[in-house]
Structures are given as structure tokens and as C-alpha cells.
Amino acid sequence: MNSLSSEPAKIEEARIRAAYAKRQGDTRYSWFSPGHLFIVQERERRLLTLLKRYDFVQLKTKKILEIGCGTGYWLREFIKWGGRPENISGVDLLPDRIAEARGLCPEGIKLYCGNAANLEFKDSTFDLVLQSTAFTSILDSTMKQQVAGEMIRVTRKFGLILWYDYHVNNPWNSDVRGLKKREIYKLFPGCRVYLQRITLVPPLARWIAPRSWLLAYLLERIPPLCTHYIGVIQKRE
Numbered sequence: 001m002n003s004l005s006s007e008p009a010k011i012e013e014a015r016i017r018a019a020y021a022k023r024q025g026d027t028r029y030s031w032f033s034p035g036h037l038f039i040v041q042e043r044e045r046r047l048l049t050l051l052k053r054y055d056f057v058q059l060k061t062k063k064i065l066e067i068g069c070g071t072g073y074w075l076r077e078f079i080k081w082g083g084r085p086e087n088i089s090g091v092d093l094l095p096d097r098i099a100e101a102r103g104l105c106p107e108g109i110k111l112y113c114g115n116a117a118n119l120e121f122k123d124s125t126f127d128l129v130l131q132s133t134a135f136t137s138i139l140d141s142t143m144k145q146q147v148a149g150e151m152i153r154v155t156r157k158f159g160l161i162l163w164y165d166y167h168v169n170n171p172w173n174s175d176v177r178g179l180k181k182r183e184i185y186k187l188f189p190g191c192r193v194y195l196q197r198i199t200l201v202p203p204l205a206r207w208i209a210p211r212s213w214l215l216a217y218l219l220e221r222i223p224p225l226c227t228h229y230i231g232v233i234q235k236r237e
Helices: 005-022 032-054 074-082 095-104 141-154 181-187 201-208 213-219
Strands: 063-066 090-094 110-113 126-132 155-166 192-202 226-235
Touching: 032 155, 032 201, 032 213, 032 226, 063 074, 063 141, 063 213, 074 090, 090 213, 095 110, 095 201, 126 141, 126 201, 141 155, 141 181, 155 192, 181 192, 192 201, 201 213
Parallel strands: 063 090, 063 126, 090 110, 126 155
Antiparallel strands: 155 226, 192 226
């Protein structure tokens, strides 16, 4: 496990807390927004396809962890797909998000407030470890490497690390920074990394989806119009 006692680490942790606090109540992420619904459904379809490809369809037998779990959206999705609450854990830096997750998630899910750069789990504990738009909020390169190292450490030998995050910068949000493929490979040395582009540029998706779902679907097949990577990272045997 890593030590987070250094002053730069404390400063970065405080910055992340403040950045997330500013995002509360953003109506762009409403389920009643056609653009957001399109993005979420395409992401779900692609992630389920990956799980099937890697023979992870029997989620009821898998131990699952999400870092940066927020209010537990992905944790509840894993249950919808067949996971058992008692096998699912989530970690988040913000106490208010963990408190909200406890009210939203089924009893049995284990929720922890803490920094993913210092996970309180034994080596090789989980079959699946997910991060979804957590790394783009970490601007400190040392902390990114620590979090990635912890994800590798707690993943079992034949387990999967699931990745979903921006590969481009957001010109309207200086609190996030996209991760290019080269940086992701560097964060997970010695691992097999499979990534594909996904998520139509969100402002474009929000404009097109209410008018033509088919056009939004076709445009998302054009890689330069996609803002995220989705993929799988595996330890080498």
C-alpha cells in the first residue's frame, strides 16, 4: 500500500474534493435528457460486449470493485447485470457521495470513503476493478501512478480492469485532463491493454440525439468524433 502523507498528495486530494463539489446538480446528466440517455446506453452496450468477449458473463461469482464510485451508479449496474451485492465494493474520496450511495445502493454493498491511491484491500482480492472518469480528475502524475498500481495489486491473476475515461481535454473544465493511449499504457506497465473509442462528443450528442437517434449512432462510429476510451486491462500471466 502507498503512503499519502506528502504535502503534494494532500494538496491534490483537496483539489479533487473541491472540483467534484462544483459538479453537483448538473442537469446535463439527467436521465430525461436524450443526449445523456444515448451516451449511457451506448456505453452499457459496449461494456457488456467486452464482458462477454472476456468470458465474464457470470457476474454473480465475481468480486467487483469500483474506484471513484460516487453515488454508486456503476455498483447498481453490476447488480442489474447479475452481480451479488455482497461481492461488490466501492471507494470514493468524498464523504457526501459515499453517504448518498449508502442510501441508494442495496444492503450488502460495501462502501468506503478513502483515496484509491491507498486501498485497504489485500493483494489479488477482486475479479473486476472498474474506473469510470476518475483518472481524468487526477492531475498529479504521481497519484495517477499510485492509483493504477493499487488497481493492479488488488486485481486477481486472471481478472479484468475496466476502463472508461476521456482521452481529450475539456476546454470548459480545467479540473480535468484527458489521458492518451500512451499514458494509459505507461500507467499499467506489463499489462495487456485493449482500448476502443466511444462516446460521441457530448455537446453534439445532446443536440443530435433528440432529433435523430440513428444519426447519433452513425456519428459515434467515426473515431475522431469520440471523446472517450473504453477498454480492458489485464495482468500478463
